Amino acid sequence: MLKRFFLLLLSLAAFAAPAAAETIVVHAGRLITDASRPARGPSTITIVDGRIQGIADGHVAAPAGARLIDLSSRTVLPGLIDTHVHLSGDPGGDFWREAVESDEWWTLIGMKNAAVTLRAGFTTVRDLGSPQLVGFALSRGTSEGIILGPRIVSSGPAISIIGGHGDVTGFRPEVVEALAANNTCTGPLECAARVRQLARLGAQVIKFTATGGVLSQQARGLEAHFTDEEMRSIVVTAHSLGLKVAAHAHGARGIEAAARAGVDSIEHGTFADSRSIAAMRTSGSVFVPTMMALVGVREGLGRNIYTPVVETKIRETLEHLGRAARAARAAGVPVIFGTDAGVFPHGRNAEEFRMMVELVGMSPAEAIASATTGAARLLGLENEVGRIAPGMSADLIAVDGDPLADVRRLERVDFVMVRGRPVE
Structure with a gap:
C-alpha cells in the first residue's frame, strides 16, 4: 500500500x-x-x-x-548546479517537527522544492541530508521524469556522532529512540559500516558532520566531533566504493582534520584559518562556503524562530561571512557554488552569486564557472553537465x-x- x-x-x-x-x-x-x-x-x-x-x-x-x-x-x-541543498527541508526553527511529521510528508515537501529549484535555473543539485529514503526517492523521481525537478545527487542522512550535529536531539530519551535514523557511529569499524549501509540504500555521495552545527540544539561549540581515525575510515570506505565525501565543517581544527582525512569537499568552512586552508590545498579538498545559509538564518534572528542556543551560534558565525572563502580562493583552493537551500527558501539559490563576487572577489565568469564546470567536476558529472x-x-x-x-x-x-x- x-x-x-x-x-x-x-x-x-x-x-x-x-x-x-x-x-x-x-x-x-x-x-x-x-x-x-x-x-x-x-x-x-x-x-x-x-x-x-x-x-x-x-x-x-x-x-x-x-x-x-x-x-x-x-x-x-x-x-546551474547547486552542490549543497536540502530539498526536503524548509526554513524555520521548529526542530520538533521531525517528531510529528512522516517521511511521506517530507517527500511531498521535497517534490515542491525540487520544482521551485528547477524553475530558478538549477538543473542539477547535490542533496546533502534528507530523512531516510526521501532523497533517494526524489532523485529517482526526477531521473525517470515522474516529477518535475533537477538532476539530484543524494547523500541520504548525514553520518553523525551520537548526540552530535545530525543526530536526533532535544527530545525525551524514549522519543529519541523512536526517531533514531541509524545514521550515527562510534569508532572506525562502525563508521565504515554506516558508509556501506548508505551505499547499499543508494547513496550517490557520503556526507558526515565533521564538526558541530549552527542549527542543532547542542551548545557544544563548532569544533571537531569525529576522531581522526573515524574520519579516515569514512573517507577511505566511501572512496573504495567510488563515492565522494562531503564534510560539514565549521571550526578550523575540524576543517583541518577532515581535509587531512581526504574529503572531497568542505561544506560551510566558516572559521577556516591558514592551517586548515593549507590542509585543504594539500589534500585537494574544494571549499563550498554556503554563504546564503548565514543570510537566511540572519533574517530569522529576534523573531522567536530559533531557540536561544541556536541564536547564540548564529550570531557567532555572522561576522565571518565570506572571509574564509576569500582566503581559500587567494590560497588556490577551488571555491565551488553551494547554498544550503532549505535553511533559506528554495528558489533564492542564485543570490549566492552576488556574494561570490562581492565578498569572495570572484569575477562573474568565475562565479558562473563555480556553478557549472567546477561544480560538475566535484559531482563527477563533468562529461554530462x-x-x-x-x-x-x-x-x-x-x-x-x-x-x-x-x-x-x-x-x-x-x-x-x-x-x-x-x-x-
Missing part, C-alpha cells in the same frame, strides 16, 4: 519526457557554452533525444518535424542581458530545459 501511495503522489506531478529521437532546435541571441570562454553571438543549438547534437553560428532553420524554441532575445548558458557541447545533456537556461557583466541576471531565469525537456 505504501508503495502504491508513493507512486500515486509522484504521478500527480509528472511532466512528460520527450519522445525517442525528438529533435529540438534552440535559437540563442547570445550563447555561453563554457563560463571560461567568451560568449558567442547568435547561435543555434540542435538537441536530439535529450542530448546536444551540434552548435552552429547564426540562426539555422529547423529541419522538418523539429521543435523550434526561440530565445533569440536572450542569453543562453548551461543549467556544466557545459553546452555536443554529447552533453541538454541542460540549458536563458536570461535577459549579460550575466558575465552582471551576475545578478541569474536571479531571474526566463527559460529552463533539463535533460532535453523544456520546463513549461
